[in-house]
Structures are given as C-alpha cells and as structure tokens.
Amino acid sequence: MKNIIFIAPPAAGKGTQSTLVSEKYQIPHISTGDILREVMKEDSEIGEYVLETVTSGGLVKDEIMYTLIEKRLGEDDCKNGYILDGFPRNVEQAKKYDDILSRLGQELGYVIYLDIDEKLLAKRITGRRVCRDCGAIYNINVESESPQIESTCDVCGGDLYQRNDDNLESFQNRYQIYLEKTGPLIDYYDKKHVLYRIDGNKEIDVIFQEIVAVLEAHR
Ligand code: AMP
Numbered sequence: 734m735k736n737i738i739f740i741a742p743p744a745a746g747k748g749t750q751s752t753l754v755s756e757k758y759q760i761p762h763i764s765t766g767d768i769l770r771e772v773m774k775e776d777s778e779i780g781e782y783v784l785e786t787v788t789s790g791g792l793v794k795d796e797i798m799y800t801l802i803e804k805r806l807g808e809d810d811c812k813n814g815y816i817l818d819g820f821p822r823n824v825e826q827a828k829k830y831d832d833i834l835s836r837l838g839q840e841l842g843y844v845i846y847l848d849i850d851e852k853l854l855a856k857r858i859t860g861r862r863v864c865r866d867c868g869a870i871y872n873i874n875v876e877s878e879s880p881q882i883e884s885t886c887d888v889c890g891g892d893l894y895q896r897n898d899d900n901l902e903s904f905q906n907r908y909q910i911y912l913e914k915t916g917p918l919i920d921y922y923d924k925k926h927v928l929y930r931i932d933g934n935k936e937i938d939v940i941f942q943e944i945v946a947v948l949e950a951h952r
Pocket of ligand 1: 769822
C-alpha cells in the first residue's frame with residue numbers, strides 16, 4: 734500500500750477514518766496529536782511546552798515535529814506504507830516532509846482531504862470522547878457515533894474522556910490556524926496531482942467506502 738496523508742479540519746473524523754484504513758490495509762496509523770499527547774505527560778521542559786501549546790490550540794514548533802516524525806517513520810512497521818494523521822500541517826512542514834521522504838527512500842503516495850462544513854465541526858468538537866485505554870473515538874452529539882453505555886468504551890470497556898483542547902474556545906483558534914496554515918496544503922498537493930477530495934459531511938461508513946474506492950482505483 735502507498736503512504737497516505739489525511740488533511741482535514743479539527744474533529745472532521747480523520748482519526749476515525751485513519752483507524753479504519755489502518756485496520757483494512759494493516760498499515761500503521763501515525764497520529765502526531767497522539768504522539769504529542771504522550772510527550773505532554775513527560776515531566777520535562779518540552780513536555781510542559783507541548784501541553785501548553787496543544788491546550789491553547791496552537792501549533793507545536795516545526796523543529797520538534799520533524800524530529801518526532803523522522804524517528805517514527807524510520808521504524809520497521811512503516812516500510813510497507815503508513816497513514817499520517819496530523820502531519821504535515823503547513824507548507825513548511827510539507828516541504829520538509831518531501832526531504833524526509835527522500836532520505837527514507839519513500840514516496841508521497843495519496844493525500845486524502847476530508848472536506849466538511851464548519852457548523853458541523855463545532856457540534857462534533859464538543860461531543861468528541863476518546864477511550865483512555867484503546868484510543869477509540871466516539872461522538873455523543875451524533876447518535877450513530879455514541880457509546881452504548883455512557884462514558885464507557887464499546888470496544889474495551891475503558892473510560893471515555895474529553896480532550897482538553899476539545900472546547901469551543903480552543904476550536905476557534907484551531908480552526909483559524911487550519912484555514913490559514915493547513916488550507917494552503919490543499920493547493921500544494923493538488924498541484925502534485927496526489928490530492929483526493931472526499932465529502933466529510935456524510936456518515937462514517939459512507940466516507941470510509943469512498944476513501945477505499947479512491948485507494949483501490951489508484952493503487
Ligand atoms: P490533532 O489530534 O491532530 O487534532 O492534534 C492536536 C494538537 O496537536 C494540535 O491542535 C496541535 O496543537 C498539535 N499538533 C498535531 N500535529 C501537529 C503538527 N504537525 N504540527 C504542529 N502541531 C501539531
């Protein structure tokens with residue numbers, strides 16, 4: 734399988750779709766948000782910096798991202814393709830990613846862009862809940878994405894929690910940054926003829942089928 738990058742505004746469902754694609758094609762799902770949420774737990778200067786930046790909805794410094802990404806992509810499980818969820822997030826990072834790919838002898842692959850209405854995002858952001866144990870993602874504001882038992886993971890029975898950046902204030906900041914910094918990536922990858930736009934306003938299963946159709950059609 735070729736490598737896949739997901740581009741989407743916050744809470745559009747890229748984590749959920751990345752997990753589904755990862756299971757179907759047996760390739761790792763690399764979420765920079767998840768990597769940073771681990772770094773945040775460290776009792777160190779960098780841990781504190783990441784916690785502050787992510788909570789406010791800002792972007793973590795590019796240099797830190799390059800180190801984390803190059804280390805992760807150099808691991809053995811990435812040799813047969815991987816899914817990048819959350820990186821690159823601006824054109825600077827995309828250019829650096831091109832360099833990282835050539836150093837690792839990898840190809841760009843597909844860029845999947847989930848296009849979704851802003852109004853729907855605000856609703857999704859306040860309803861998102863994540864399993865503390867297995868990372869499964871739910872949305873209590875969307876009936877088909879709610880857990881069967883309140884605050885409990887359907888998959889493993891773990892506790893569900895709300896990310897500390899999933900509030901409307903942080904969302905406004907993240908969404909503005911998305912439009913300003915991540916938006917130009919759509920053009921950047923379109924010009925390289927690797928961008929596939931998917932309507933992210935539909936149900937999870939329908940979106941997934943559309944992604945699979947794109948991947949299969951361009952293998
Ligand atoms: P996500 O889980 O993708 O929504 O990411 C959560 C937060 O992690 C973002 O709002 C940023 O603060 C930070 N983050 C994730 N990926 C990156 C990146 N590529 N560059 C800078 N900051 C990032």
